[in-house]
Amino acid sequence: MSVETSSLPDPLAEQALAAWENILDRADPVQADKLRVAAAVRPVSEQLARALSCSAFIAELSKRKPGLLLEVLSGDFIQQSLDEADFHAQLVAALASENQDLGSCLRGFRQRHMLRIVWRDFCRLADTRETVRDTSLLAEACITEALSCTQAELEQRFGVPIGKDSGEPQELIVLAMGKLGARELNVSSDIDLIFAYPEAGYTNSEKRPISNEEFFIKVGQGVINALDQVTPEGFVFRVDMRLRPYGESGALVHNFTALEEYYQDQGRDWERYALIKANPVTGDPSVAQRLMQSLRPFIYRRYVDFGVIDSLRGMKQMITAEVRRRGLQDNVKLGHGGIREVEFIAQCFQLIRGGRDLGLQQRELLLVLEECVSLGCLPREVVDELRAAYLFLRDSEHAIQGYQDKQTQELPGDALRQLAMATVMGFASWEHYRAALQQHRDNVAGHFSELIAPPEEENCASVDEDGLDLWGEDMSSAALATLGYSDADVTLQRLQHLRSSNRVTALQVEGRERLEQFMPLLVRACSESVNPDLALHRVLPLVIAVLRRSAYLVLLMENPPALAELVSLCCASPWIAEQMSRNPVLLDEFLDRSSLYNAPDKEELREQLSQQVARLATDDLEAQMDALRYFKASQVLRVAASEIAGRLPVMKVSDNLTWIAEVILEQVLAVSWADLARKHGEPKRQSDGSGFAVFGYGKLGGIELGYGSDLDLVFIHEGVRGSTDGERSIDNSVFYMRLGQRMIHILETRMALGQLYEVDMRLRPDGNSGSLVPGVDGFSNYQQKSAWTWEHQALVRARFAAGDPAVAARVAQVRKDILCKPREHAELARDVVKMRRRMSEHLLSEGDNTLFHLKQGSGGIVDIEFMVQFAVLAWAHSHPELARWSDNVRILEVLGKEGLFSSDEAQDLTQAYLDYRGAAHQLALQQEPTEVSTAQFNDQRSRVQGRWQALFGEIEEQAAKA
Structure with missing residues (x-):
């Protein structure tokens, strides 16, 4: 019986039959009979015809070694x-x-x-x-x-x-x-x-x-x-x-x-x-x-390395020149829109971002492309096109090479080989195959060009598009003035000082060339801002910071919108400008405007951080700490950008900054726990959780964090006696103490991206002399028997931030019991006024009477906070809803609803509080002291002072007489 050729075009059918006859002729009689039997079985018969007609390699090898063909056709070797x-x-x-x-x-x-x-x-x-x-x-x-x-x-x-x-x-x-x-x-x-x-x-x-x-x-x-x-x-x-x-x-x-x-x-x-x-x-x-x-x-560089685009561009240009020289336009690997261009696209992102986004540190191209979607480097539809093209091109490569077992990627020239290749690729004709191939190659080439091809207007000299010398020896204040710089002489001096500085003159050739390309672009970008001189002044420190890592300059040259956003935000805020010069790696955040001006909610933050640390080894503490610092810096930058752009009101700014801190605390606790558990095993405990809770006090507890806020923390464990279950067992209390110490270490250690947060633990029982991590019972006893009024005031703003919800529930009950205790109002008022006076004397220096300190000044933030705390401690016994919240705004809302403050009074205090905090945020972004003209908030101060007088006026008069 002959092989089944009915599905093949006639020329290939003839080739298959001729090859089969040659094989049978070379086989001995026994082999020939067995081959005929094996070839008669479907689907082997059709497969054999296709293989012999479309692969001269298989046909020739089978003719030389019919015994090998018989061996592989016997059983399931080929079929599985x-x-x-x-x-x-x-x-x-x-x-x-x-x-x-x-x-x-x-x-x-x-x-x-x-x-x-x-x-x-x-x-x-x-x-x-x-x-x-x-x-x-x-x-x-x-x-x-x-x-x-x-x-x-x-x-x-x-x-x-x-x-x-x-x-x-x-x-x-x-x-x-x-x-x-x-x-x-x-x-x-x-x-x-x-x-x-x-x-x-x-x-x-x-x-x-x-x-x-x-x-x-x-x-x-x-x-x-x-x-x-x-x-x-x-x-x-x-x-x-x-x-x-x-x-x-x-x-x-x-x-x-x-x-x-x-x-x-x-x-x-x-x-x-x-x-x-x-x-x-x-x-x-x-x-x-x-x-x-x-x-x-x-x-993989630890920073975002856009300089690699130039290198890949140069490599591609060399390949293109070789393609032209050798006439390789029909090469599915090296030609237009070929396999190499798909590889370049994937590997470009690996080299640019692989040092930070560990998911890109993979070898298989298709997995890397999928990771590019997850990271937002490439849209899903682009990756789908690249994936389809890559698989089509690789199949084409195999169809070419499998024909004669030769390492070539050139499309065949003779008609029979073309027909064989089209058949292997599933097309009825060579023309149909070429049309599909061209579509895939055009898709690849288009995406490749967008990413790696040279910008249309790549400026390689210090003279810009209008013929103005903005960086060379002949740059002048007149050129700057032409662009709109109002203080052109001073700005020119700054540029000349940078150009002649040792930092610039010591640059290697590549770095100097990049700087010469970048500076005219920067000068012109700053000229488009509302204050060109100020913008350039604020961006120059960033330029100085990245001179030896000029890949960052390439990032901005490759992405003009990112440069425009950088200039705009630095002009608007010296705080952002300083963050960028300290942490140039944050430039990566400017590549996606929608992300830059979108501050995620807490669940999104938790998911983003989880993705960033998921591929890090839990025992690689340094990598975990680096990832946390980048996460914080990038997310705080988003909040600041969103506030400057008017997209986040003051309450949302604080909400977002607080969420960032809480998500970080959760991860710091997880890393610290894993580290200690590896060494000592886990502690004996009653709950399913860690038996450990982190409580935020102050601004963290009140959901009121600012850009530079530290964290007031109290650690509490469930207090179960026992030891850890590891080989190097330690007492539970020792484990939890070390857990707290490890968390503080991770939060406070200074690294390349700074520290996460300053931590203040003085609000724990007995302050600095007390246990770093008290048990729930110890915490309760202290609050019931030993705590001062000011410590109960602080407890008003205490809130669960991270850790074991079961422990948190027990502590929350302790907090509620303490806050709802009946108190003698006059004595409480005296304690509150005394503490406020002491704070004022300690923290508010005598200065210009024309300035109002937003926080410590009379009628300011602290006065509102103290009134709220007094109200909770005085009336929560009869109005327990007051003990439910830890933030001032919602407590004021309850005070108004319960009739303890009039609705107008509650609203006035709330509005004043928000106005003050909004101004404080803006001053922080301008790196200015939290002081304003007394005229600026005169109405708000009067209302706050009036309410303070109503609550504490009599007590203050008695104190003054005494």
Whole structure:
């Protein structure tokens, strides 16, 4: 029986039949009969015809080795997917059972699996990802066994290589680069490798010891010969070692220290690009991981690195020039809209943001594209188009290469091969295939151009579009005045001072060129602001801060809207300008205007922080602390930008700043708990939670945080006696004390992005002399028996911020009981007035009578707070609703509803309070003291003072007489 060709075009059907006859002619009679039987089974018959007609490689290999074809057609070898472990297990079994040398066994193994891989791909039994995975696993298995056999043989001659420092046996780590590293190898690819070993030292042979370097050079050469050497049986994989340090002129192998030093001292951008996909495929995983950890700082910058766009642009320009020179326009990899452009798009984001967004530190391209959607780098529809194009282009690449098992990405020129390729790709004709191909390539090229292609008006000189010299030697105040700078002479001096400064003159060529491109853009961008001189004055410190990290300048040059937003916000607020110069990494936030002016709610904040820390190891405390600091800085920047833009009223500003703090406290508690639990186990406790609660007092408790507020905190644990359940067990109380200490450490430690918050723990029972983390009972006893009136005043603003809700509920009940205690009003009023007078004397210095201190001044914020606290302590016994809230606004609302204050009085105090806080926020953004002219809030002050007099006037008169 012949093969089934009815589904094939006539020219391919003829080719399939001719190939089948050739195979039967070369087979012995027994093989021929068995082949006919195997080919008669559906769906093998149709698949065989398709494979023989569309792949000359399969046809030729089957003709030379009909026994191999019979073997793979028998059973389910071709019809089913293989598990990852199958490749290595089958090769080990083949090496153990077959009486042939390593090279012959590897080549036979490769032929068997490549026949299977191309067959499954061309017959669409496997999707693109399975094809590249199987080809990669085949290569990994061959590398692993070639290394194992080669090293074992050399150890017989020279001994085992031993590390000089560790005294441990050494093994070669093979770094798979490029597509192999990502397990995306195409069906006829070479493999890019780098060889490394952990330590210098010598082999332990008594007769013929050699250095580890010499030993592993021999190992590497043996591996290359086993894989790359062309014999009558062909080759296994072509091996390319040119990506190693110093390329072809460099040593074949390097120890870990030498590799790390090379990349840190001499590594170039294209090597960062290459190492993105580096993957150790041999050796002890922990040792290999140590190598990758040492290389990661070189690959992924800790800051947002837009400078990489220039490098990728340069690489692409070189490839484009090569495409033109060699006429490779029909190359599906290197040509217009080809595979390389999709790779560049994904890897561009990896290099730009991978140091901070760890989800981008993946090797597989499609996973990286999905992460770009999650991070907001690319829209979903763009990634969908790129994904579809990439899979189509990779399938096209396999259809080209699988035809003759040749490493080429050129579209075929002759009609028969074109028809074969169109058939494999599922098209009725070559014209239909080319139309689909063109659509995918146009999509890729369009997205690539938007991201990486040079800006249409890239200014490479100090002279701007109007012929004005805004940075060169001839820049003048007249040019600045032309742009609208009102104090042009002073601004010119600032620019000249920067240009002649040591910081600028010491720049390397690349940094100076970037500065020369950037400064005219900045000067013109500032000229568009309401106050050009002030805007430029405030942005220049940021420029100085990033001179040696000029990738930030590239970010702004690549994104003119981001530069405009930066100038606008810095002009509006010196606080923002200072934050940016201190933390240039925040420039990344300016890339998405909708995000910059959108302050998320608490649940969104919690989700965003969870995503940022999800991929961090819980035991990597430094990485956790870095992530928390960036999270806080970026979210506070969003709040400030939203307030300046008029999108957040004062209550919402404080709400958002408070939510940020609470979400951070939750994560700090989680990290601290995990750290201590690893060392000591978990404490015995009654609740399902941690048995530990964090309470916010003051502004945090009152939901009134400002931009520079510290955190007044009290830690409380549930007070269960016992010990932790780990091997290094400690008493519960010690565990909770250390938990509190660890939280304070994480919050207060100064790092590159500053500290999270200053923490004040003085409001806990007995203040600084008391236990850092009292139990609930101890807290209750203190509040009932020992606390002063001012401590009960502070308790009014206490609120659960993070931790165990069960503990929080017990403490909330204690708080309610204390606040609702009956009190003698006159005595309470005397205590409150006495504390207010003491605070005024201590914190309000004598100064200009024309100025009103918003917080401490008479009729100011603290007067309102003290009246509210007095009201709660005086009347919560009969009006328990007063004890429900911790923020002044809602307590004032209750006072009005309960008739304790008139509705007008409650409204007046509320409005005054909001007005004061709004002014304080604005002054903070202007970095001004919280003082205003006494005339500015005269009406509000009078109303507050009037209510204060009504409550405490008699007490103050008695105190004055005394």
